[in-house]
Amino acid sequence: MPKSIRTYSTNGELVKERRSLIVKQALKLFLQKGYDRTTIRELAKSCGMTEGALYRYIGSKDDILHLLLLDTTVAFIEDFLKGLGEINTVDALKDCIKIYYTWCNDAADNNIFYNREIINFSVADRRTRLKSQADYIQFFEKLIKKGVSEGAFKVKSPILVAHNIVMQGFDWGLRRWFLRSFFTLDKYIKLQTEIVMGIILINPSTKQLRSNK
Amino acid sequence: MPKSIRTYSTNGELVKERRSLIVKQALKLFLQKGYDRTTIRELAKSCGMTEGALYRYIGSKDDILHLLLLDTTVAFIEDFLKGLGEINTVDALKDCIKIYYTWCNDAADNNIFYNREIINFSVADRRTRLKSQADYIQFFEKLIKKGVSEGAFKVKSPILVAHNIVMQGFDWGLRRWFLRSFFTLDKYIKLQTEIVMGIILINPSTKQLRSNK
Amino acid sequence: MPKSIRTYSTNGELVKERRSLIVKQALKLFLQKGYDRTTIRELAKSCGMTEGALYRYIGSKDDILHLLLLDTTVAFIEDFLKGLGEINTVDALKDCIKIYYTWCNDAADNNIFYNREIINFSVADRRTRLKSQADYIQFFEKLIKKGVSEGAFKVKSPILVAHNIVMQGFDWGLRRWFLRSFFTLDKYIKLQTEIVMGIILINPSTKQLRSNK
Amino acid sequence: MPKSIRTYSTNGELVKERRSLIVKQALKLFLQKGYDRTTIRELAKSCGMTEGALYRYIGSKDDILHLLLLDTTVAFIEDFLKGLGEINTVDALKDCIKIYYTWCNDAADNNIFYNREIINFSVADRRTRLKSQADYIQFFEKLIKKGVSEGAFKVKSPILVAHNIVMQGFDWGLRRWFLRSFFTLDKYIKLQTEIVMGIILINPSTKQLRSNK
DNA sequence: CATGAATGAGGTTTCATTCAT
DNA sequence: TATGAATGAAACCTCATTCAT
Numbered sequence: 056m057p058k059s060i061r062t063y064s065t066n067g068e069l070v071k072e073r074r075s076l077i078v079k080q081a082l083k084l085f086l087q088k089g090y091d092r093t094t095i096r097e098l099a100k101s102c103g104m105t106e107g108a109l110y111r112y113i114g115s116k117d118d119i120l121h122l123l124l125l126d127t128t129v130a131f132i133e134d135f136l137k138g139l140g141e142i143n144t145v146d147a148l149k150d151c152i153k154i155y156y157t158w159c160n161d162a163a164d165n166n167i168f169y170n171r172e173i174i175n176f177s178v179a180d181r182r183t184r185l186k187s188q189a190d191y192i193q194f195f196e197k198l199i200k201k202g203v204s205e206g207a208f209k210v211k212s213p214i215l216v217a218h219n220i221v222m223q224g225f226d227w228g229l230r231r232w233f234l235r236s237f238f239t240l241d242k243y244i245k246l247q248t249e250i251v252m253g254i255i256l257i258n259p260s261t262k263q264l265r266s267n268k
Numbered sequence: 269m270p271k272s273i274r275t276y277s278t279n280g281e282l283v284k285e286r287r288s289l290i291v292k293q294a295l296k297l298f299l300q301k302g303y304d305r306t307t308i309r310e311l312a313k314s315c316g317m318t319e320g321a322l323y324r325y326i327g328s329k330d331d332i333l334h335l336l337l338l339d340t341t342v343a344f345i346e347d348f349l350k351g352l353g354e355i356n357t358v359d360a361l362k363d364c365i366k367i368y369y370t371w372c373n374d375a376a377d378n379n380i381f382y383n384r385e386i387i388n389f390s391v392a393d394r395r396t397r398l399k400s401q402a403d404y405i406q407f408f409e410k411l412i413k414k415g416v417s418e419g420a421f422k423v424k425s426p427i428l429v430a431h432n433i434v435m436q437g438f439d440w441g442l443r444r445w446f447l448r449s450f451f452t453l454d455k456y457i458k459l460q461t462e463i464v465m466g467i468i469l470i471n472p473s474t475k476q477l478r479s480n481k
Numbered sequence: 482m483p484k485s486i487r488t489y490s491t492n493g494e495l496v497k498e499r500r501s502l503i504v505k506q507a508l509k510l511f512l513q514k515g516y517d518r519t520t521i522r523e524l525a526k527s528c529g530m531t532e533g534a535l536y537r538y539i540g541s542k543d544d545i546l547h548l549l550l551l552d553t554t555v556a557f558i559e560d561f562l563k564g565l566g567e568i569n570t571v572d573a574l575k576d577c578i579k580i581y582y583t584w585c586n587d588a589a590d591n592n593i594f595y596n597r598e599i600i601n602f603s604v605a606d607r608r609t610r611l612k613s614q615a616d617y618i619q620f621f622e623k624l625i626k627k628g629v630s631e632g633a634f635k636v637k638s639p640i641l642v643a644h645n646i647v648m649q650g651f652d653w654g655l656r657r658w659f660l661r662s663f664f665t666l667d668k669y670i671k672l673q674t675e676i677v678m679g680i681i682l683i684n685p686s687t688k689q690l691r692s693n694k
Numbered sequence: 695m696p697k698s699i700r701t702y703s704t705n706g707e708l709v710k711e712r713r714s715l716i717v718k719q720a721l722k723l724f725l726q727k728g729y730d731r732t733t734i735r736e737l738a739k740s741c742g743m744t745e746g747a748l749y750r751y752i753g754s755k756d757d758i759l760h761l762l763l764l765d766t767t768v769a770f771i772e773d774f775l776k777g778l779g780e781i782n783t784v785d786a787l788k789d790c791i792k793i794y795y796t797w798c799n800d801a802a803d804n805n806i807f808y809n810r811e812i813i814n815f816s817v818a819d820r821r822t823r824l825k826s827q828a829d830y831i832q833f834f835e836k837l838i839k840k841g842v843s844e845g846a847f848k849v850k851s852p853i854l855v856a857h858n859i860v861m862q863g864f865d866w867g868l869r870r871w872f873l874r875s876f877f878t879l880d881k882y883i884k885l886q887t888e889i890v891m892g893i894i895l896i897n898p899s900t901k902q903l904r905s906n907k
Numbered sequence: 908c909a910t911g912a913a914t915g916a917g918g919t920t921t922c923a924t925t926c927a928t
Numbered sequence: 929t930a931t932g933a934a935t936g937a938a939a940c941c942t943c944a945t946t947c948a949t
Contacts, residue, residue: 089387091304105931171384174302212459222439246425253467321913515813517730531910597810600728638885648865672851679893747934
């Protein structure tokens with residue numbers, strides 16, 4: 056299933072190390088100039104390699120996009136689930152929003168990159184990417200529905216609220232220069248969380264209680 | 269101020285017509301394959317022209333991006349203002365959201381395109397684009413603040429709510445394949461409007477009254 | 482023998498008039514930008530014609546070079562000969578130098594042009610041009626030899642002196658910006674004539690006599 | 695100050711070698727067909743390279759013109775000065791003419807090329823070229839004035855004589871096909887030197903003495 | 908006779924990829 | 929394993945020339 060990428064090296068450790076470097080530099084350059092306008096020469100130089108050396112570890116320029124995808128597939132949903140252990144659903148949602156928005160902040164470069172360059176990805180990789188976005192939404196949808204079934208939330212369209220949550224996280228990364236002139240990340244999280252809670256909480260006082268901690 | 273684009277034709281009518289065709293086809297191709305991967309040959313062919321003919325109406329490939337920008341600069345804020353005549357602010361906001369989301373639906377291709385290809389625009393054109401996004405947000409912010417000063421709305425951060433409104437409109441266009449599997453445009457507008465109103469209205473009953481019409 | 486140039490017009494008068502205009506504008510533009518860098522579009526515009534109209538009077542861009550050659554073939558040697566009637570050879574040479582240098586001044590643009598663009602001419606036209614330069618030299622050579630046979634001049638290599646005379650005339654046109662900062666045309670003619678006479682005259686006092694007039 | 699030309703190679707020796715080849719072939723082709731009519735494809739082929747390889751060593755076609763200029767900037771005036779040590783000015787002038795005319799013969803291709811293609815050079819490079827021509831003239835002017843101040847020469851316009859000397863050197867190169875049918879280089883130098891000396895020497899016998907050696 | 912839109916070959920330049928060293 | 933020179937297809941763009949109107 057995972058597409059295999061050509062290498063002339065038999066030293067697995069070295070391949071991993073070099074690819075990791077390539078991916079890191081590629082993301083930087085692709086963000087700055089776009090995929091098409093970044094040349095292999097530039098990329099190799101920024102990796103401290105020669106072009107020939109680079110091609111020992113990748114099969115083609117397009118392969119780098121695939122490596123970038125692999126590199127970013129963050130199993131952050133697992134992190135979420137840990138947060139869901141014993142605490143109540145209301146707090147769980149708040150925590151998840153916080154974790155997710157924090158991840159959006161950290162992974163902003165990646166997300167800007169995918170948003171723009173998705174067109175250059177293979178069909179399979181494109182699908183993987185869209186799937187992962189859908190997963191985030193579905194995760195929040197489930198959480199909201201859980202709250203609804205527990206009588207804590209009331210909401211007409213859980214998936215729309217989930218969608219809004221996820222997109223507003225993305226927005227923090229994609230439009231950071233605009234948003235940062237008004238909010239810090241913490242403030243942004245706090246305000247958006249309050250808005251979400253205002254929409255779905257049956258008993259808004261709950262919100263106030265915990266946000267005082 | 270407005271950058272002028274080279275043409276060898278003196279027939280203004282023809283130039284307009286041809287450029288309009290070029291822009292239309294270009295948007296289609298750029299969406300499909302991206303700016304860099306769309307060749308002039310393809311574009312010319314898809315316009316039913318030869319390359320030489322195309323260059324009678326533009327000076328360079330980059331000029332097409334500028335033409336695309338001009339083509340989209342919709343004075344839709346003026347349309348909004350007409351809606352603000354005598355009616356109360358609550359209804360005005362609802363109407364504006366509706367007009368704006370409808371525009372987002374119509375201009376989806378353009379917005380997807382800009383979102384992705386903004387990196388290829390000239391600095392001046394990039395600024396123009398960002399400015400216009402900021403204008404939308406500011407417009408909604410003002411409207412919300414008006415409602416606040418009239419005692420109809422109550423809201424912690426008007427600009428954040430305005431930002432959310434504008435971005436959720438964009439989202440309808442940018443992520444239409446996902447959203448359309450759950451909502452029609454009308455349904456999406458209705459639900460998002462209810463959410464916004466739920467957040468800012470002091471007396472939620474107002475919402476119910478009018479949405480029954 | 483004279484190459485015929487295609488025209489779609491049957492009105493000889495008109496053809497002549499238009500070609501004369503074309504040649505005039507072409508020389509101006511070719512001098513400024515060179516033959517290759519001057520486009521038919523520019524030329525047509527500078528003639529107040531359209532490209533299509535221009536091609537009614539010429540068959541190709543290269544034809545213009547040929548027309549330019551025809552236009553410049555000045556039968557100035559005939560003018561010289563008139564000056565040779567009854568006066569003595571010494572004065573005849575002086576007069577011829579003066580006439581020739583004056584022509585070099587008037588035809589400077591042409592000469593600069595040929596010097597530079599000769600490479601673009603057809604082989605036949607190139608030969609014509611070189612032949613005409615050789616004719617000038619031969620003319621002065623004959624004159625000098627006449628003076629030698631009459632006992633007025635003494636000179637080792639008449640053709641070399643003739644060559645120098647002709648080239649120094651050209652130089653006035655080709656390097657005018659340099660020379661004009663030191664001499665007027667009259668001064669240049671006077672000084673070069675004195676030098677020539679100093680070289681070939683047996684009895685230099687003759688020179689003084691006439692130059693006093 | 696010296697314009698640097700792009701190369702993708704870091705091997706200075708190789709760059710030098712390849713550029714030297716390019717310049718050599720370019721001069722040959724440019725002489726034959728002119729700058730504009732010589733294609734990069736032809737040039738590359740005549741260098742035994744592909745187009746891509748050629749562009750490792752130059753940044754653009756125009757750069758070749760600059761390289762040609764650099765290649766020719768001959769510090770020949772220094773050579774002259776060595777000849778001026780202890781010998782008297784009369785002999786020095788004769789030697790300088792000889793050295794200069796010999797250089798004109800060697801550098802004929804270059805000079806033909808510059809004469810014709812100067813229009814394609816950058817403004818800076820054009821100035822450099824004109825300056826170097828002026829330097830030659832000035833050099834001879836100084837030498838003549840030195841002779842005048844020593845009482846060896848008598849001349850109305852030293853700069854005009856200097857100009858004639860320099861131009862007649864150029865002429866040997868520019869019009870070699872004509873001149874060579876009458877003179878060898880040695881003969882040409884000898885005759886032109888005699889003419890110059892005839893013009894400026896106060897005591898012509900000096901000339902005879904040394905030319906007998 | 909004039910217009911000017913269209914053609915399309917051919918120009919310069921770039922760059923992903925290979926391969927001899 | 930690394931180097932970096934070379935390849936050559938393909939990109940954008942120009943412009944002499946034609947031809948329907």
